[in-house]
Amino acid sequence: MCGIVAYIGPRDAAPILLEGLARLEYRGYDSAGIAVAAKGSAGLKVRKQKGRVADLAASVPARFKGGTGIGHTRWATHGEPSDANSHPHLDGAERFAVVHNGIIENADELRAKLQSEGVVFRSETDTEVLAHLVAAHAVDGAELEDAVRAALKRVVGTYGIAVLDAERPDRIVVARNGSPIVLGIGEKEMFAASDVAALVRYTRQVVHLDDGELATVRADGFSTFTQDARITAKEPSTVDWEEAEYDTAGHAHFLIKEITEQPAAVERTLSGRIDERFATAHLGGLNMDAREARAFRRVKILGCGSAYYAGEMGAQLVEELARIPAHAEPASEFRYRNPVIEADTLYIAVSQSGETYDTLAAVQEVKRKGGRVLGVVNTVGSAIARECDGGVYLHAGPEISVASTKAFVSTVVAFALIALHLGRVHDLSPADGARIAAGLKALPGQIREVLEQEKEIAALAAKYARHEGMMFVGRVRGWPVAREGAQKLKEISYVHAEAYPASELKHGPLALISPELPTVAIVPDDELLEKNLTTMGEIRARRGQVLMVGHTRPEAKFTEDVILVPRNEPELDPILLTVPLQLLAYHAAVALERDVDKPRNLAKSVTVE
Numbered sequence: 001m002c003g004i005v006a007y008i009g010p011r012d013a014a015p016i017l018l019e020g021l022a023r024l025e026y027r028g029y030d031s032a033g034i035a036v037a038a039k040g041s042a043g044l045k046v047r048k049q050k051g052r053v054a055d056l057a058a059s060v061p062a063r064f065k066g067g068t069g070i071g072h073t074r075w076a077t078h079g080e081p082s083d084a085n086s087h088p089h090l091d092g093a094e095r096f097a098v099v100h101n102g103i104i105e106n107a108d109e110l111r112a113k114l115q116s117e118g119v120v121f122r123s124e125t126d127t128e129v130l131a132h133l134v135a136a137h138a139v140d141g142a143e144l145e146d147a148v149r150a151a152l153k154r155v156v157g158t159y160g161i162a163v164l165d166a167e168r169p170d171r172i173v174v175a176r177n178g179s180p181i182v183l184g185i186g187e188k189e190m191f192a193a194s195d196v197a198a199l200v201r202y203t204r205q206v207v208h209l210d211d212g213e214l215a216t217v218r219a220d221g222f223s224t225f226t227q228d229a230r231i232t233a234k235e236p237s238t239v240d241w242e243e244a245e246y247d248t249a250g251h252a253h254f255l256i257k258e259i260t261e262q263p264a265a266v267e268r269t270l271s272g273r274i275d276e277r278f279a280t281a282h283l284g285g286l287n288m289d290a291r292e293a294r295a296f297r298r299v300k301i302l303g304c305g306s307a308y309y310a311g312e313m314g315a316q317l318v319e320e321l322a323r324i325p326a327h328a329e330p331a332s333e334f335r336y337r338n339p340v341i342e343a344d345t346l347y348i349a350v351s352q353s354g355e356t357y358d359t360l361a362a363v364q365e366v367k368r369k370g371g372r373v374l375g376v377v378n379t380v381g382s383a384i385a386r387e388c389d390g391g392v393y394l395h396a397g398p399e400i401s402v403a404s405t406k407a408f409v410s411t412v413v414a415f416a417l418i419a420l421h422l423g424r425v426h427d428l429s430p431a432d433g434a435r436i437a438a439g440l441k442a443l444p445g446q447i448r449e450v451l452e453q454e455k456e457i458a459a460l461a462a463k464y465a466r467h468e469g470m471m472f473v474g475r476v477r478g479w480p481v482a483r484e485g486a487q488k489l490k491e492i493s494y495v496h497a498e499a500y501p502a503s504e505l506k507h508g509p510l511a512l513i514s515p516e517l518p519t520v521a522i523v524p525d526d527e528l529l530e531k532n533l534t535t536m537g538e539i540r541a542r543r544g545q546v547l548m549v550g551h552t553r554p555e556a557k558f559t560e561d562v563i564l565v566p567r568n569e570p571e572l573d574p575i576l577l578t579v580p581l582q583l584l585a586y587h588a589a590v591a592l593e594r595d596v597d598k599p600r601n602l603a604k605s606v607t608v609e
């Protein structure tokens, strides 16, 4: 979603804000802007426009001086991307500047009220309301933080905000409610941002604000308080992600860098979690003893986008290894259908960012009804991680490209660990436990083997990317692989891709098959191999082309386009079958000259409904 960055200190703010915004651009990228204030000089300097951060940086004049500033990169929700709708937004007197992530739900009502009082609006955004509200409350010598508190009391909705006051450049006020704000502590300088990505170049000491909290940030420190002006105590924590992880490190795109990082990411997800002695997984963060783990009769997995598809693979693993009925559902649907929450169901929320609003809302709905929720989350200390009763951190490292790859694979590996653990408190034998543990340990090396085929996969991608659409089919274990493969292709290459269970093809979509619509068939060498070959035969009989991803080369009559992946244990094979589909989507997007890391209309963390 949108990104916020703020700086206060002895240096010029503008270059630091622009650098921070570039780091946040993966979150939203249709427009960007900055505002700075300097001691002793009247007025704010503001530059904002439609387009990328690089365009903004090019248009900021050299004399854009001031040691206090705020910046924003936007992903439009209220009003189209335009110069006027870009943040920061100002009040009528241009004394206050506000940047905002989230949605003000009563913006229309507040706008009408302010207009009736004579306020003139310059944009269509909900954020501009905040700038005018702060100005309206900055009367009778009120401090900036008091004006912001009073303004926020009138607001319904979600926000992470940073507010700059031309008359008080010794401070920035930030606030959080449903959209993250983190403070960065430097040497005689302070930072604030919506995401640590913007800060790691300057400091590793951070403070996460809680919902309902505000902070006054000065060059020499900060204070935090609630909406009712009660002071809160905060302990700084140290970010363990390296600055280098936020660079493409010589790769053409973050996406291919992150695909390539998967062996190391999986090693970190597994690190210290396999218990050889008892052929199980050791997951301290679950906060659950064996008796409690045994008591669950069902598992329900919730996530959005790729996190949901990873959850589908997770459900499959839990059912296979623990023989507990398990099901994944999009969190965005679940939260709105008044779900039945059962005491003997274990709920598991999946999120790379830990911020996806629909997933967070689903977690809150489960908790409100007394259910127990675990999180499978990448970002330590994120909103979803904090809301859950326990869980598993992926430790996959930061994922910057909008399309999820290494977090996807690490999530499925985390589910394999959860399933192994649940299996071993149920009826999974020590021998089967040891078999899965060995399979997990083999994964990093086997993923490397798949990555070595990049050149051949790129050639296939160039061949198939010419088509307007592609079908992806798989059965049972291969079905979520097909879904994620189709998702990856459509989100970054814009080639229409539809996933179907191979078993359902003949019940409808077979009508679409023609030489113009090729099919990617996921065909592991398992008990369904023959059935999958029959499906491929049906496609070939309709003159459809087939690209097969599997373990064995079929007779030439089925297809000659085959990507072979190493065999692991059947339960873990979906992980390896997914990797070539990531490379296929990546190279299709490159062949079509798409903006791989920043696909149109999408954002990395969707922190609004």
Ligand code: G6P
Residues within 6 Å of the ligand: 304, 305, 306, 307, 350, 351, 352, 353, 354, 355, 356, 359, 402, 403, 404, 602, 603, 604, 605, 606
């Ligand atoms: C967005 C992204 C997807 C991602 C989904 C869930 O839609 O574009 O790539 O899978 O959010 O994100 P999360 O951070 O919750 O895993």
